[in-house]
Amino acid sequence: MIEIKQLHKSFGTKQVLKDINAVFSSGTTNLIIGQSGSGKTVLMKCLVGLFNPTSGEVFYDERGLTTMTRQQQSALRREMGMIFQSAALFDSLSVLENVMFPLDMFSNESVARRKQRARFCLDRVNLGDAENKFPGELSGGMQKRVAIARAIAMNPKYLFCDEPNSGLDPKTSLVIDQLISEITKEFNTTTIINTHDMNSVMSIGQHILYIHEGRNHWEGSMHDVVKANNPALHDFVFASQLLKKAKQGILMDQHE
Amino acid sequence: MLITQYLFTIGKYLLLMKRTFSRPERMRMFFKQYVRELYALGVDSIGIVLLISFFIGAVICIQIKLNIQSAWMPLWVSGYTTREIMLLEFSSSIMCLILSGKVGSNIASELGTMRTSQQIDALEIMGVNSASYLILPKVLGLITMIPLLVVFSTFSGIIGAYATAYIGGILTPADLTAGLQHDFTPWFFWMGIIKSIFFAFIISSVSSFYGYTVEGGSVEVGKASTNAVVASSMLILFSDLFLTNLLS
Numbered sequence: 001m002i003e004i005k006q007l008h009k010s011f012g013t014k015q016v017l018k019d020i021n022a023v024f025s026s027g028t029t030n031l032i033i034g035q036s037g038s039g040k041t042v043l044m045k046c047l048v049g050l051f052n053p054t055s056g057e058v059f060y061d062e063r064g065l066t067t068m069t070r071q072q073q074s075a076l077r078r079e080m081g082m083i084f085q086s087a088a089l090f091d092s093l094s095v096l097e098n099v100m101f102p103l104d105m106f107s108n109e110s111v112a113r114r115k116q117r118a119r120f121c122l123d124r125v126n127l128g129d130a131e132n133k134f135p136g137e138l139s140g141g142m143q144k145r146v147a148i149a150r151a152i153a154m155n156p157k158y159l160f161c162d163e164p165n166s167g168l169d170p171k172t173s174l175v176i177d178q179l180i181s182e183i184t185k186e187f188n189t190t191t192i193i194n195t196h197d198m199n200s201v202m203s204i205g206q207h208i209l210y211i212h213e214g215r216n217h218w219e220g221s222m223h224d225v226v227k228a229n230n231p232a233l234h235d236f237v238f239a240s241q242l243l244k245k246a247k248q249g250i251l252m253d254q255h256e
Numbered sequence: 257m258l259i260t261q262y263l264f265t266i267g268k269y270l271l272l273m274k275r276t277f278s279r280p281e282r283m284r285m286f287f288k289q290y291v292r293e294l295y296a297l298g299v300d301s302i303g304i305v306l307l308i309s310f311f312i313g314a315v316i317c318i319q320i321k322l323n324i325q326s327a328w329m330p331l332w333v334s335g336y337t338t339r340e341i342m343l344l345e346f347s348s349s350i351m352c353l354i355l356s357g358k359v360g361s362n363i364a365s366e367l368g369t370m371r372t373s374q375q376i377d378a379l380e381i382m383g384v385n386s387a388s389y390l391i392l393p394k395v396l397g398l399i400t401m402i403p404l405l406v407v408f409s410t411f412s413g414i415i416g417a418y419a420t421a422y423i424g425g426i427l428t429p430a431d432l433t434a435g436l437q438h439d440f441t442p443w444f445f446w447m448g449i450i451k452s453i454f455f456a457f458i459i460s461s462v463s464s465f466y467g468y469t470v471e472g473g474s475v476e477v478g479k480a481s482t483n484a485v486v487a488s489s490m491l492i493l494f495s496d497l498f499l500t501n502l503l504s
């Protein structure tokens with residue numbers, strides 16, 4: 001479980017995050033949504049410790065992140081996995097070496113066991129046959145799947161995904177969403193996904209946090225989004241005509 | 257304002273060095289990176305070092321023979337001067353200045369690209385001390401390889417000088433050999449090696465600092481690469497002045 005308490009973040013005089021409070025449970029896909037510039041990425045960077053909050057605290061199963069020493073933070077980070085927007089794979093390493101990297105760094109298992117684990121993770125994301133390829137030889141969707149395999153290699157308790165669907169076609173986005181959702185249940189991770197993708201919101205959003213102008217503006221599940229009486233959330237989630245019609249359809253179905 | 261900015265940059269550099277010189281998390285991963293850097297920074301530079309040193313050695317010999325040497329000077333002067341210039345300044349300082357362009361821009365652009373493509377963030381999230389993992393092998397790799405490059409440079413310069421004797425016929429090989437062997441001071445060789453180790457540290461650490469701290473995109477990576485070369489060249493020149501005075 002991850003808990004955010006009264007989190008504020010400013011850059012100079014510009015206040016980006018204002019009094020964010022939230023609880024993200026384990027085994028649940030938690031989505032942070034909001035317009036570009038609303039502070040989602042800053043919030044995620046505060047959560048993983050890449051930015052220090054101006055005030056407030058982030059608790060990982062009751063362990064305060066900002067009060068930890070650098071060594072304690074490093075130890076905590078070994079319980080985290082992260083999928084970056086750009087996949088952030090190491091260019092000079094093959095797919096298998098990328099997935100093995102955290103294991104090589106922190107596991108005391110034999111090389112054979114580490115390889116076995118990496119291959120299991122690659123098979124889990126259906127990339128067992130690409131282990132000898134290099135990131136430059138892979139499509140965007142495949143790179144994201146390698147990033148997922150690398151993120152789960154150490155059996156993380158906390159999984160962070162920064163816009164995992166950006167730059168992907170709708171079909172591949174669904175595959176990635178489904179994979180993240182399955183992994184969350186399978187490994188009981190506390191998964192936090194930063195996204196703009198409304199398909200993700202409506203398909204895997206078990207818990208949604210809507211950030212608007214740096215504030216926690218709305219919280220609920222994908223089922224609550226449709227019924228929510230919140231104009232800002234409505235304008236953001238159902239921005240296109242297609243989504244507006246889809247919303248009407250869902251409401252009619254629920255009414256019947 | 258400018259002084260504050262300089263002090264801020266120096267402070268950031270020192271903090272990065274503090275993180276860099278901490279015990280690596282996994283020695284086997286460190287050695288893997290270290291060997292990779294020995295190759296990338298050292299072995300890959302041998303070609304350019306040999307080529308430049310060969311021509312500079314030859315040119316120094318020709319210049320001394322044709323423009324400086326006169327009838328009242330001993331015949332060994334050209335060989336002697338070529339050896340001393342190669343040992344004292346060219347192979348250590350000027351070669352490092354040239355390497356700061358090749359190696360320094362390579363380091364800064366590599367780390368800068370890793371920063372902008374979030375690869376450094378990925379390392380941090382995994383709990384890896386990215387400064388130590390990425391920068392320490394580069395610093396130690398270049399410090400290990402630079403004495404070898406200095407030796408190769410000196411020998412290549414001397415071969416260049418012999419080429420002017422055997423191929424160009426500018427002076428006789430016997431006069432050149434006499435000059436190269438005249439009044440040899442072994443300390444001059446060690447002085448070059450000591451200076452080059454300092455310069456290797458400057459090139460690798462300063463370039464790493466500029467690359468590692470890049471903020472933005474590809475334009476900033478390019479700027480960081482240029483700044484790394486300019487800053488390390490300036491620091492090499494200043495420290496050359498200081499070290500030459502100290503070691504002579």
